[in-house]
Amino acid sequence: MIKNNIIKALKEITGIEDLSLETPTNLDYGDYSTNLALKDKKIDPNKITEKINSNTSLPITAKVVGKFINFYVKNDVLIDNLIQIDGEFGKTNKASSKKIMFEFAHPNTHKAFHIGHLRNITTGECLSRLHEAIGAMVIRANYQGDVGLHIAKAVYGIQLSGFEDPKDVKKRAEYLGKVYAIGATKFEESNEAKEVVGNINKKIYDKSDAEINKLYETTRKWSLDYFDSIYKRVYTKFDRLYFESETADRGKEIALEAVNKGILVESDGAIIFEGSKYGLHDRVFISGKGVPTYEAKDLGLAELQFKEYQPEKIIHTVGPEQTEYFKVVFKALEYIQPDTKGREVHVPYGWVKLKKGKMSSRTGNVILGEDVLDQAKQEILEKYKIDEKIAEQVAVGAVKYSFLKHGLTQEIAFDLQESISLEGNSGPYIQYAIARCNSILAKLSVVNYQLSKNLKLNNEETAILRSLVKFPEIVENSALNYSPNLLCNYLYDLASKFNTFYAKNRILGLDFRIMLTEKVGMVLKSGFKLLGIESPLKM
RNA sequence: GUCCCAAUAGUUCAACGGAUAGAACGAAGGAAUCCUAAUCCUUUGAUCUAGGUUCAAUUCCUAGUUGGGACACCA
Numbered sequence: 001m002i003k004n005n006i007i008k009a010l011k012e013i014t015g016i017e018d019l020s021l022e023t024p025t026n027l028d029y030g031d032y033s034t035n036l037a038l039k040d041k042k043i044d045p046n047k048i049t050e051k052i053n054s055n056t057s058l059p060i061t062a063k064v065v066g067k068f069i070n071f072y073v074k075n076d077v078l079i080d081n082l083i084q085i086d087g088e089f090g091k092t093n094k095a096s097s098k099k100i101m102f103e104f105a106h107p108n109t110h111k112a113f114h115i116g117h118l119r120n121i122t123t124g125e126c127l128s129r130l131h132e133a134i135g136a137m138v139i140r141a142n143y144q145g146d147v148g149l150h151i152a153k154a155v156y157g158i159q160l161s162g163f164e165d166p167k168d169v170k171k172r173a174e175y176l177g178k179v180y181a182i183g184a185t186k187f188e189e190s191n192e193a194k195e196v197v198g199n200i201n202k203k204i205y206d207k208s209d210a211e212i213n214k215l216y217e218t219t220r221k222w223s224l225d226y227f228d229s230i231y232k233r234v235y236t237k238f239d240r241l242y243f244e245s246e247t248a249d250r251g252k253e254i255a256l257e258a259v260n261k262g263i264l265v266e267s268d269g270a271i272i273f274e275g276s277k278y279g280l281h282d283r284v285f286i287s288g289k290g291v292p293t294y295e296a297k298d299l300g301l302a303e304l305q306f307k308e309y310q311p312e313k314i315i316h317t318v319g320p321e322q323t324e325y326f327k328v329v330f331k332a333l334e335y336i337q338p339d340t341k342g343r344e345v346h347v348p349y350g351w352v353k354l355k356k357g358k359m360s361s362r363t364g365n366v367i368l369g370e371d372v373l374d375q376a377k378q379e380i381l382e383k384y385k386i387d388e389k390i391a392e393q394v395a396v397g398a399v400k401y402s403f404l405k406h407g408l409t410q411e412i413a414f415d416l417q418e419s420i421s422l423e424g425n426s427g428p429y430i431q432y433a434i435a436r437c438n439s440i441l442a443k444l445s446v447v448n449y450q451l452s453k454n455l456k457l458n459n460e461e462t463a464i465l466r467s468l469v470k471f472p473e474i475v476e477n478s479a480l481n482y483s484p485n486l487l488c489n490y491l492y493d494l495a496s497k498f499n500t501f502y503a504k505n506r507i508l509g510l511d512f513r514i515m516l517t518e519k520v521g522m523v524l525k526s527g528f529k530l531l532g533i534e535s536p537l538k539m
Numbered sequence: 540g541u542c543c544c545a546a547u548a549g550u551u552c553a554a555c556g557g558a559u560a561g562a563a564c565g566a567a568g569g570a571a572u573c574c575u576a577a578u579c580c581u582u583u584g585a586u587c588u589a590g591g592u593u594c595a596a597u598u599c600c601u602a603g604u605u606g607g608g609a610c611a612c613c614a
Contacts, residue, residue: 024558026558033558035557065558068558145614149613267612268611272611279542280610281542281611282610285612291612320543320608320609323544324608350545351608353607380577383577384577405563406551418551421551421563422577423563432575435575436575439574477555486555492563502574502579503570503578504580506574509574517574
């Protein structure tokens with residue numbers, strides 16, 4: 001990467017080890033710049049610039065503006081880079097051979113797969129792909145809650161309202177959402193219901209009631225089948241599906257062993273970890289009834305995950321409300337299984353909130369993930385004359401992009417009409433640019449470039465070239481900072497530059513412009529692939 | 540009460556301690572003999588408050604205001 005070349009050259013000249021480059025937002029200030037001379041008054045920016053410019057092997061020229069040194073990538077370097085762009089462009093080996101587990105999605109069976117889950121899975125899939133692009137070995141894991149109080153509430157809801165089988169994957173999921181709301185509402189209303197649900201919960205854990213077992217197994221499968229259909233729809237394939245039902249027993253064992261070691265202690269009949277001793281808060285691992293909580297299950301999960309895959313890190317993509325929860329559990333885990341220290345990471349992503357009202361599975365006031373996709377698709381079909389398959393790709397792209405373009409920790413105020421935009425800074429805008437590239441190239445029978453030696457580039461062409469060079473480092477930054485929005489911003493900017501170029505220049509007839517078009521299409525497509533979004537050939 | 544996170548145009552969001560704080564939507568106007576008008580071009584408009592650190596603060600620190608979240612047997 002050019003950036004590294006510059007840093008290396010600067011280090012040799014100045015002897016400063018710890019220096020970084022900036023990328024000015026205003027292209028007039030160069031492709032990169034440094035503030036070295038501002039930080040250290042003894043440094044003379046003019047001397048550095050002279051040395052840089054006298055070294056013709058460097059890919060850049062330098063210029064002093066004020067105290068900044070700005071670097072401009074040379075034209076021939078930009079063009080060499082353009083020629084080299086192929087489908088693999090953007091991939092690096094920054095994280096090569098590192099094994100990282102990304103754990104995401106985690107819907108709970110018997111509950112709705114809502115829009116928040118959709119953001120989660122979109123984010124997790126994108127982070128996975130970004131890390132694969134920088135050379136990591138990625139394991140996609142999904143930890144699904146198939147036991148616990150919420151299941152008991154749903155089962156209770158069924159007992160109250162009577163069992164039905166709508167005989168359709170989606171309708172079954174809707175039915176479960178409905179009975180969950182019924183059970184959960186009753187649970188909050190009366191102590192008697194709390195007692196009943198508690199007993200159902202215990203029965204599910206110890207499998208002591210044949211009738212409940214059957215009901216549980218049947219409805220659990222309904223949920224999982226439904227989730228599978230969504231995973232497929234958003235192009236995610238998990239390497240491993242973990243279930244709370246498989247971590248619960250072992251988790252409880254681990255917690256009990258930890259009591260013997262003095263890591264966990266008994267308090268009021270429950271087994272807890274005293275996080276408050278570490279500036280955190282106390283949490284219950286085994287309830288007074290002897291049932292392992294989420295905390296204990298996470299102990300079982302961690303052991304299983306490290307044993308099965310030996311990942312260097314496990315990235316848990318989970319909402320921000322669990323930030324402090326994870327701190328406590330990771331701390332406990334650190335004492336129980338010391339080699340996990342520093343390897344368990346919680347990457348929180350902001351909530352998707354409704355612009356009006358509050359989302360809650362309990363009250364049934366949720367926006368289902370699938371409904372969002374369906375509505376976006378419907379709107380696209382009504383608005384444009386395209387076939388169903390492309391409408392699906394555009395709809396999924398619009399929804400995914402609307403999540404990914406936001407900073408990861410930012411909450412999103414969701415409004416279907418506003419959020420799922422088809423114009424402006426949106427997925428379809430970029431898809432449209434890609435389709436446009438394809439459409440231009442399709443006019444050519446043979447692609448055979450004859451680039452003249454003395455190309456005179458106009459502003460639009462130069463802007464695109466300068467942008468294309470940056471793709472690999474954008475991918476790297478997005479991956480390492482867990483920031484898909486950086487890649488979104490970049491792709492939008494590139495697509496926008498291309499559209500401006502397209503509007504002002506005729507492409508067909510000039511080999512250089514045809515090549516530029518082809519390569520822009522490639523980069524946009526590669527970038528979208530990393531976001532987990534398809535690029536239709538035509539729109 | 541303690542702790543965590545956020546606060547930027549009318550709205551939804553960007554911005555690596557740097558240079559003139561970027562977009563999109565909205566509003567107003569314009570672009571078709573020519574490669575896709577889901578496009579392009581104009582115009583419009585913002586850093587919660589008070590201190591501090593710095594050559595330089597939307598960014599870091601302190602306090603406050605507002606909103607969200609977590610704080611024992613839910614996940």
